[in-house]
Amino acid sequence: MNIVVCIKQVPDTAEVRIDPETNTLIREGVASILNPFDTYALEEALQIREKLGGTVTAVTMGPPQAEAILREAVSMGVDRTLLISDRAFAGADTLATSYTLAKAIEKIGQVDLILCGKQAIDGDTAQVGPGIAVHLGIPQIIFVRKIREISEEKLVAERMIESGAEVVESSLPALVSVVKDINTPRLPSLRGRMAAKNAEIPVWTAADLAVEEARLGLKGSPTWVHKIFSPPAKTGGKVFTGEAADIVDAFMKEVRENQLFS
Amino acid sequence: MSAIKVITETCTGCGLCVKACPYEAITVVDKIAEIDLHKCTLCGSCVDVCPFDSIEINVERKAVEGMEEYRGVWIFAEQRDGEIQSVAYELLGAGQRLARARNTELSAVLIGYQVEGLAAALFQRGADNVYLADDPALADYNDEPYARILAGLVRRYKPEIVLCGATAMGRALIPRAATELGTGLTADCTGLEIDKETGHLLQTRPAFGGNIMATILCEHHRPQMATVRHKVMAEAAVDPGRTGGTLIRVEPTPDDLMSRTRVLEVIKEEEETANITEADIIVSGGRGLKTPENFALLTDLARELGGAVGASRAAVDAGWINYAHQVGQTGKTVKPKVYITAGISGAIQHLVGMSSSDTIIAINKDPQAPIFKAADYGLVGDLFEIIPLLIERLKKG
Ligand SMILES: Cc1cc2nc3c(=O)[nH]c(=O)nc-3n(C[C@H](O)[C@H](O)[C@H](O)COP(=O)(O)OP(=O)(O)OC[C@H]3O[C@@H](n4cnc5c(N)ncnc54)[C@H](O)[C@@H]3O)c2cc1C
Ligand SMILES: Nc1ncnc2c1ncn2[C@@H]1O[C@H](COP(=O)(O)O)[C@@H](O)[C@H]1O
Numbered sequence: 001m002n003i004v005v006c007i008k009q010v011p012d013t014a015e016v017r018i019d020p021e022t023n024t025l026i027r028e029g030v031a032s033i034l035n036p037f038d039t040y041a042l043e044e045a046l047q048i049r050e051k052l053g054g055t056v057t058a059v060t061m062g063p064p065q066a067e068a069i070l071r072e073a074v075s076m077g078v079d080r081t082l083l084i085s086d087r088a089f090a091g092a093d094t095l096a097t098s099y100t101l102a103k104a105i106e107k108i109g110q111v112d113l114i115l116c117g118k119q120a121i122d123g124d125t126a127q128v129g130p131g132i133a134v135h136l137g138i139p140q141i142i143f144v145r146k147i148r149e150i151s152e153e154k155l156v157a158e159r160m161i162e163s164g165a166e167v168v169e170s171s172l173p174a175l176v177s178v179v180k181d182i183n184t185p186r187l188p189s190l191r192g193r194m195a196a197k198n199a200e201i202p203v204w205t206a207a208d209l210a211v212e213e214a215r216l217g218l219k220g221s222p223t224w225v226h227k228i229f230s231p232p233a234k235t236g237g238k239v240f241t242g243e244a245a246d247i248v249d250a251f252m253k254e255v256r257e258n259q260l261f262s
Numbered sequence: 263m264s265a266i267k268v269i270t271e272t273c274t275g276c277g278l279c280v281k282a283c284p285y286e287a288i289t290v291v292d293k294i295a296e297i298d299l300h301k302c303t304l305c306g307s308c309v310d311v312c313p314f315d316s317i318e319i320n321v322e323r324k325a326v327e328g329m330e331e332y333r334g335v336w337i338f339a340e341q342r343d344g345e346i347q348s349v350a351y352e353l354l355g356a357g358q359r360l361a362r363a364r365n366t367e368l369s370a371v372l373i374g375y376q377v378e379g380l381a382a383a384l385f386q387r388g389a390d391n392v393y394l395a396d397d398p399a400l401a402d403y404n405d406e407p408y409a410r411i412l413a414g415l416v417r418r419y420k421p422e423i424v425l426c427g428a429t430a431m432g433r434a435l436i437p438r439a440a441t442e443l444g445t446g447l448t449a450d451c452t453g454l455e456i457d458k459e460t461g462h463l464l465q466t467r468p469a470f471g472g473n474i475m476a477t478i479l480c481e482h483h484r485p486q487m488a489t490v491r492h493k494v495m496a497e498a499a500v501d502p503g504r505t506g507g508t509l510i511r512v513e514p515t516p517d518d519l520m521s522r523t524r525v526l527e528v529i530k531e532e533e534e535t536a537n538i539t540e541a542d543i544i545v546s547g548g549r550g551l552k553t554p555e556n557f558a559l560l561t562d563l564a565r566e567l568g569g570a571v572g573a574s575r576a577a578v579d580a581g582w583i584n585y586a587h588q589v590g591q592t593g594k595t596v597k598p599k600v601y602i603t604a605g606i607s608g609a610i611q612h613l614v615g616m617s618s619s620d621t622i623i624a625i626n627k628d629p630q631a632p633i634f635k636a637a638d639y640g641l642v643g644d645l646f647e648i649i650p651l652l653i654e655r656l657k658k659g
Contacts, residue, residue: 091302164529167529231474243643245651
């Protein structure tokens with residue numbers, strides 16, 4: 001079983017804040033991390049390899065410093081890594097990103113299963129996975145919380161929906177995106193960490209892929225950011241302070257006057 | 263030539279762009295901004311803040327041919343088990359507004375088996391046309407045929423805008439359809455407006471965990487496609503005067519219906535409490551509750567008010583309550599009449615999930631907690647004192 005896991009480096013959005021005075025992003029000390037959902041995809045790939053044999057390749061499209069997350073993937077135990085990096089990819093939206101990743105996966109060849117995270121926390125779109133599947137002409141099962149069965153030919157997975165889950169069977173090759181209920185990602189072993197330090201990270205540029213230039217990066221992106229702004233600041237409403245009994249008295253008066261609960 | 267350029271003649275090296283860049287791609291060297299093209303994603307934040315218009319983003323883009331033939335606003339009318347999902351009515355509400363602004367028609371796409379009867383409800387809520395694909399093979403939602411049929415309809419009838427719910431179904435379907443069509447798709451929009459001058463769709467959505475808002479354009483491709491989360495837009499009202507519209511049947515071909523996946527079974531998981539996305543009153547608890555047992559206090563208050571219990575991610579991550587109750591960016595979006603928080607600080611990721619509630623009431627002992635900025639009523643004090651008193655007073659009536 002040859003598995004490709006698509007992973008992405010993202011800013012740790014928990015740390016990103018707005019400077020209330022200048023209304024700009026404060027990004028001092030904001031670390032770049034491996035997209036949390038993608039660690040579950042990596043773990044799932046490793047578990048499948050342990051069962052069925054084969055190789056796991058971690059792929060990312062990003063700037064040169066994105067190789068850090070590929071090293072992290074090596075430390076968890078993936079066999080191969082691949083950094084897809086070129087200035088021509090800058091400004092890619094989900095369509096151009098999924099096109100580029102699909103072309104890279106085609107070049108890797110003989111891929112049976114592609115795993116993605118549910119979404120990347122910088123954009124939260126969850127669109128790249130299905131996009132890759134369509135570019136490759138393969139089926140998908142997204143938001144998977146459990147892979148029940150997997151063989152060389154097919155897989156059966158539970159996919160989360162609003163009212164519970166759907167059990168879906170798919171032929172392979174297929175693309176699967178995973179949610180965090182699926183597993184508990186392993187911590188890197190000491191040997192893994194050593195391997196990560198020494199790993200050679202292969203880099204493919206646009207010239208290495210059979211791509212149409214016009215479909216890459218900003219140029220190949222139908223959508224682009226027109227404007228970025230801070231959410232309007234709220235000032236707050238009535239505030240009640242003092243002893244608990246006084247607070248509740250004053251508040252209950254408002255409740256009655258404004259019929260809040262009726 | 264690169265897509266982004268600093269105009270060195272006018273740049274003063276003020277450094278505002280350095281601060282604005284989310285990717286640390288800009289430095290000031292010899293009083294002139296320098297952009298590291300490896301890090302730059304061309305997001306445009308720097309262009310917006312530059313007081314001297316000294317940064318330019320320039321990309322040659324051509325409008326796709328025949329763009330002007332695209333007319334009309336479409337919504338995908340999600341149905342499950344023969345029931346229209348209310349997100350479809352919310353899309354009709356947004357769609358009516360957009361169709362009016364574009365002086366065009368509003369249509370709904372309905373896919374399923376024996377669902378023709380559902381068209382009436384769509385007409386009543388403002389749809390002028392309903393495109394119907396009805397076939398036994400479409401009884402269960404299935405990615406491949408649904409996406410192929412939707413994409414086929416778009417190719418044939420050329421709508422300028424297509425909206426879909428950001429639901430489990432929508433998020434599987436619509437990126438497949440958009441990719442097949444080679445057009446743009448914007449996820450989780452909270453604002454959809456028509457640009458008065460250009461007629462393009464301005465698609466506004468939170469980014470970076472809700473810390474900033476971004477307005478996205480799809481200027482040169484059609485259709486412009488977007489998803490909207492459940493409970494973000496107001497439902498279209500029923501207009502009893504509208505008794506019908508045009509029903510356009512489409513016959514899916516065997517190729518359309520081909521699929522390599524199959525739903526074997528649907529597992530229903532009833533939540534133990536009322537579904538929070540539908541509740542009128544929600545009482546949400548956070549880390550300030552300290553233990554799982556203390557959630558009982560909230561359950562009591564919720565029961566007294568006839569509401570549901572929600573939670574912050576901190577409370578869910580601590581294992582005090584299950585994920586189905588989580589409100590926020592990675593949880594549910596809610597829009598109740600009254601949203602009460604107890605022991606929640608009001609992180610932006612929580613606020614994006616509840617800030618469109620009609621009335622927000624916050625209980626927190628820290629007067630500086632950001633939740634108070636979002637709240638209509640702020641109760642500054644210990645929740646373990648305030649909530650029992652509140653319950654007592656509510657019981658008295
Ligand atoms: C990518 C991403 C996605 C996220 N998605 C979500 C999401 O969907 N939903 C979400 O909620 N969060 C989300 N978060 C997490 C979010 O950033 C916050 O960490 C979280 O909301 C904090 O939860 P809290 O307010 O319960 O805890 P805290 O921030 O620890 O706040 C606890 C509050 O309780 C108060 N308190 C303590 N004791 C008492 C008392 N006795 N009486 C009264 N008040 C008391 C304190 O003053 C404090 O303000 C996300 C984060 C990231 C990075
Ligand atoms: N630049 C990228 N490189 C590799 N994988 C990516 C990239 N962008 C997105 N992905 C994958 O697609 C998933 C969904 O991302 P998104 O559509 O951006 O929310 C992520 O969890 C990754 O698995």
